[in-house]
Amino acid sequence: MLSIQRVLFPTDFSDGSKRAFPQAAYLADWHDANLHILNVTGRHYHDHEEARANFPIPVDALTEWLQHPEKSITGANWPDLETLSITQEQVESAEPAEQIVAYAEDKAVDLVVMGTHGRRGVDRMLFGSVAEEVVRKAPCPTLTVRNNADRAPSKAVRRVLAPIDFSDASKVAVQHAKEIALTYGAEVDLLHVVEEPVYPSAYGYEAAAFPTAEVLENVEAQLADLAREKIGYEHIMIEARTGEPSREILDYIDNNEVDLTVIATHGRTGLDRMLMGSVAERVLRQSPTPVFVAKPDRTSLVSPDAPEAPAVQN
Structure with missing residues (x-):
């Protein structure tokens, strides 16, 4: 909790x-x-x-x-x-x-x-x-x-989005998303955005075709495993898509009735200035939903003695 x-x-x-x-x-x-x-x-x-x-x-x-x-x-x-x-x-x-x-x-x-x-x-x-x-x-x-968002923030949070990149930082965000969802009795959405590689023309060759369907299938399998391991209850949606991460995250928020977004910063202990990263910063600036920012190298709201979620049996 x-x-x-x-x-x-x-x-x-x-x-x-x-x-x-x-x-x-x-x-x-x-x-x-x-x-x-x-x-x-x-x-x-x-x-x-x-x-x-x-x-x-x-x-x-x-x-x-x-x-x-x-x-x-x-x-x-x-x-x-x-x-x-x-x-x-x-x-x-x-x-x-x-x-x-x-x-x-x-x-x-x-x-x-x-x-x-x-x-x-x-x-x-x-x-x-x-x-x-x-x-x-x-x-x-x-x-x-956000004050100037198009819609007012929901007082009854029913859907929590956690965009993740499979880093340790984003897994901290998943832990917080789970506990926040339990507080509100909400569902959790896990989203990963696959960036297709783009090579400068100066490299002198064209990139090989990116195996999008195969990659997305593998990513969604990993998201399902993560959901079972870290969240462990049935009210979970998972999705993998391709594109520019911040743009796809904001699009997902707009089109899926998300009430709250939980995202992690990628900071370094000891830095006077927290380095949020371009994706987190753009989501914070533009998301119409309230945004919860978890900080892996700062205070966590998840109790260290909180038990792991039980695995969901298929």
């Missing part, structure tokens, strides 16, 4: 940050975790006085952010904010990302949940500045919710 004791929700009161609040509150409530709400402000911000006046955020305002429908979506247990353990803190700084990461480190936060488009930096995605830096440098997994 997932081990979550502290969830951090950074907010700048923008619609972008509010969009991520239901996911933060739901996960904190489900895991009996403390929800930390952090606002970074400063006198140089045009909304500084407004931020000071509206903090700490009253429960009735947070309830509006929760976007609780009149009739709950089937399968969604909505948190009671009156009983949820909530800690609120406001700090002044000109470096919001630095403060968010420092807070996560100081409070031993297990998961950061945040929006990717805020009030500041109107001419660019917040993900290109604050959220991107937090995703790269946070000591724990992150869950980002």
